[in-house]
Amino acid sequence: MKIFRIYLLFTLLSTFYGSFAQNNIEVIKFTELEQFIKAENKISVINFWASWCKPCVSEIPVFETLADNFRLTNVSVIFISLDFKRDLETVEKFVAEHQIKSKVYLIDEPDYNGWIDKVSPQWSGAIPATLISNGIRKEFYEQSFDYQSLSDKIRHFF
Amino acid sequence: MKKQFLIIGVMFLSSIVGVRQIAMALPLAELPETTAPAPTGYALGDAISDFKLKNIDGRMMSLADFPSAKGFIIVFTSNHCPFSKSYEDRVIALDRKYASQGFPVITINPNDPDAYEEDSFANMQVRAKEKGYPFPYLTDDTQVVSKAFGAMRTPQVYVLKKEGGKIIVSYIGAIDDNAQDPSGVTKRYVEDAVNNLLVGKPVVTTSTKAVGCAIKWKS
Numbered sequence: 001m002k003i004f005r006i007y008l009l010f011t012l013l014s015t016f017y018g019s020f021a022q023n024n025i026e027v028i029k030f031t032e033l034e035q036f037i038k039a040e041n042k043i044s045v046i047n048f049w050a051s052w053c054k055p056c057v058s059e060i061p062v063f064e065t066l067a068d069n070f071r072l073t074n075v076s077v078i079f080i081s082l083d084f085k086r087d088l089e090t091v092e093k094f095v096a097e098h099q100i101k102s103k104v105y106l107i108d109e110p111d112y113n114g115w116i117d118k119v120s121p122q123w124s125g126a127i128p129a130t131l132i133s134n135g136i137r138k139e140f141y142e143q144s145f146d147y148q149s150l151s152d153k154i155r156h157f158f
Numbered sequence: 159m160k161k162q163f164l165i166i167g168v169m170f171l172s173s174i175v176g177v178r179q180i181a182m183a184l185p186l187a188e189l190p191e192t193t194a195p196a197p198t199g200y201a202l203g204d205a206i207s208d209f210k211l212k213n214i215d216g217r218m219m220s221l222a223d224f225p226s227a228k229g230f231i232i233v234f235t236s237n238h239c240p241f242s243k244s245y246e247d248r249v250i251a252l253d254r255k256y257a258s259q260g261f262p263v264i265t266i267n268p269n270d271p272d273a274y275e276e277d278s279f280a281n282m283q284v285r286a287k288e289k290g291y292p293f294p295y296l297t298d299d300t301q302v303v304s305k306a307f308g309a310m311r312t313p314q315v316y317v318l319k320k321e322g323g324k325i326i327v328s329y330i331g332a333i334d335d336n337a338q339d340p341s342g343v344t345k346r347y348v349e350d351a352v353n354n355l356l357v358g359k360p361v362v363t364t365s366t367k368a369v370g371c372a373i374k375w376k377s
Contacts, residue, residue: 052240053371054273082369084240084338110342111335112369124310126372142372 025092027085028105030115037119040135042074043157045150048119048129050082051094055144056128060098062147066154067102075154077102082127084110132157199308200316202364205324209303211266211296214283219294221264221318221325228260229319229328229355231348234309236269237285238276239371241337242313246289248333248340249313252348253293261317261352263293268304268312273374301376311370317351317361328361332368 036044047063049056060079067077079100083091085108095104109115116123120140123129129142130150134157141153200206210220221230233249235242253263271278279297286295298304307316317329329351336342351361 050240052238055372084244086338087240110338111344112337113332113335113366116367116369123367125367125369126311127369128372 025081025088025095026105027088027108028080030107030109030118032105033080033107033115034118036078037131037133037138038135039133042076042134043070043154044131044133044135045075045077045154046080046131046133047077048080048082048127048131050127051087051091052083053127057098059128059144059146060100062145062150064100064102065147066150069151070154073158079104081106199306200327200330202327202330204327206318206327207306208325209306211298211303212279213294213296214279214286214291219264219296224262226260227262227320229317229352230325231256231261231263231352232307232316232318233263233265233333234268234304234307234312234314234316234373235265236267236274236277236312236371237281238269238274239312241368241370244337245313245333250289250292252333255349256352257292259352259356261356264296265291265293266296266298266303266309268298268301268309268373270301270374270376271299272376301373304373309373311368311372313370314368315348317348317355319355328355329364331363331366335366337368 033046036046045063045066047056047059049060051057063077063079067075079102081091081104083106085106088106091104091106112125116125119129119131120138122140123142126142128144129140130145132139132141132153137157139153139156145153208221210218213219221227224230231252235245235249237243249263249265257263267277267282269277271281275281279299282295282297285291309316313333315329315331315333316327318325319328320326329348331347333346333348334343335345335347345363347363347366350363354361
């Protein structure tokens with residue numbers, strides 16, 4: 001019953017906060033992604049995902065909570081969608097429906113072999129994958145996260 | 159699904175009323191997905207062991223069933239993965255071009271169908287029939303073969319050549335350099351590899367990476 005009430009409350013709140021959900025997704029190239037990776041004086045948590053990737057979708061709330069809990073400590077969560085550019089509309093709908101508050105970009109670089117090594121040589125190309133960077137130090141994980149393990153990784157950077 | 163909404167709901171609540179500890183204390187996600195095993199499979203130049211897997215026609219198949227083949231184009235692929243779907247016609251074209259020259263395509267679905275219903279054996283049969291696959295589409299239901307190869311994602315290709323009674327790994331990686339748009343392809347990695355093997359030349363680009371769907375391993 002309590003769960004139901006929270007759920008109901010959320011439904012109500014979501015109608016108010018729906019307008020905060022981001023709908024337009026910027027399509028970027030690798031050079032822009034590189035700027036995120038190189039950004040100093042903050043910790044960027046860059047999550048590579050796609051709307052069709054089940055394990056990616058299930059870990060989105062983990063990253064959103066992280067962004068919320070660490071928002072005063074200069075941690076920014078950035079979602080990089082690897083959905084195809086032709087599916088941009090699908091991704092926009094997905095982001096609106098799931099009320100994703102962190103910034104979402106779609107990277108339009110279909111020659112993956114030309115750039116994924118620059119994200120990390122460890123990356124086999126599978127998603128979900130996450131890069132944590134403060135511009136100087138980079139840590140790369142080709143895995144799914146729960147909240148505890150993700151926040152532990154972030155704490156390495158403090 | 160409901161649980162996810164609930165989680166998002168709690169996040170909203172927490173951000174609004176400032177009780178962030180609520181969110182911290184909740185078990186926010188399922189346990190992490192089984193992490194892909196370290197890629198300890200076959201490397202370039204390795205001789206592979208033959209395998210026996212069930213084809214969509216219900217029969218068991220192994221590489222020994224192709225005594226006259228000069229090699230193989232093994233494609234780890236799946237029904238559900240958008241990258242696999244995007245490459246489907248190109249995989250068919252590879253078989254049409256190279257099977258007659260001694261390099262047949264053999265596709266293997268490595269995914270745990272419990273993770274993606276679309277990847278079940280019945281759905282593999284449906285998909286193969288719809289598209290008229292000219293090649294075998296094998297199910298690796300124990301995932302032993304996929305692990306032996308060290309496959310990580312779909313689609314992922316292994317070009318193999320027969321040499322002195324052995325079957326040698328000659329290329330590992332992507333099909334070409336544009337998953338999204340066949341007309342945007344500039345490098346045809348698999349074709350280049352097979353073309354060289356056909357004339358007895360070494361493969362120039364022996365491995366590439368590409369984004370694909372992580373193989374769902376059974377836990």
